[in-house]
Amino acid sequence: MTRTLKVLNGKYDNLKIYGTNYLTHDGTCIRDYIHVSDLVSAHIKALEYLIKNKTSDIFNLGYGRGYSVLEVVNVSEEVTGKKVPVMITGQREGDVDKVIADNQKAINKLNWKPQFDSLSDIIKTAWDWEKKITDNCKILHKA
Numbered sequence: 001m002t003r004t005l006k007v008l009n010g011k012y013d014n015l016k017i018y019g020t021n022y023l024t025h026d027g028t029c030i031r032d033y034i035h036v037s038d039l040v041s042a043h044i045k046a047l048e049y050l051i052k053n054k055t056s057d058i059f060n061l062g063y064g065r066g067y068s069v070l071e072v073v074n075v076s077e078e079v080t081g082k083k084v085p086v087m088i089t090g091q092r093e094g095d096v097d098k099v100i101a102d103n104q105k106a107i108n109k110l111n112w113k114p115q116f117d118s119l120s121d122i123i124k125t126a127w128d129w130e131k132k133i134t135d136n137c138k139i140l141h142k143a
Contacts, residue, residue, distance in 0.1 A: 001033055001072050001123065005130045008082045015084055017069050019091030028069035030098040032062035035116035035125060045110040059110065062101025063117045071119065079123045 007015045020027040042061045050056055067075075073084045106112045116122065 001076075001126060002130075004072055004076050004084055005080075005123070005127055007084055008076060008080050008127070009130050009134055011134075013085065014087045015073065017073075017086050017088050018095060020088055021091070022095075022097040024068055024097055026068050026070045029095060030066035030068045030100070032064070032066045032100045033072070033119065033122055034062050034101075034114070035122045036129075037125070038114040038116055041115070042106060042110065042112050045106075045112045049110050057105075057109065059106040060101040060103055061106055062103050063114055064101060064103050066098060066100045067119050072123070075119050076123050076127070079120055080127055 003012065004015050006012050017028060019029070022029055024030050039061060042059070046057075046059060073086065077084055103112075103114070116125075
């Protein structure tokens with residue numbers, strides 16, 4: 001997703017899509033994306049758990065469902081109003097069709113509840129941040 005937004009912001013010429021023949025509904029990889037605010041809240045809950053229980057643990061963070069590369073591209077275009085130039089290339093060795101987090105342990109043990117599981121919300125927040133960083137860099141370069 002980050003690369004998609006950097007392409008839209010002019011930092012790269014195109015987005016490489018590595019394969020369109022995965023065993024998914026549109027042939028592209030599916031990944032479980034998470035909103036930065038949900039990631040932060042989960043980390044805070046994990047720290048509280050660590051302090052309270054005096055033990056560490058491993059938790060998967062995500063929404064328990066995924067979006068394909070093409071879905072991310074399409075929603076990014078809707079959110080930004082810009083077209084993502086893509087370049088289809090071959091699959092990378094080792095890439096799997098789907099990677100989706102099983103978040104039940106985090107929900108149950110940390111009492112964590114993700115709040116921002118809309119792909120468009122995730123992309124909108126990331127896009128706003130990407131633009132802000134770029135604008136701030138332009139200001140610094142002028143100084």
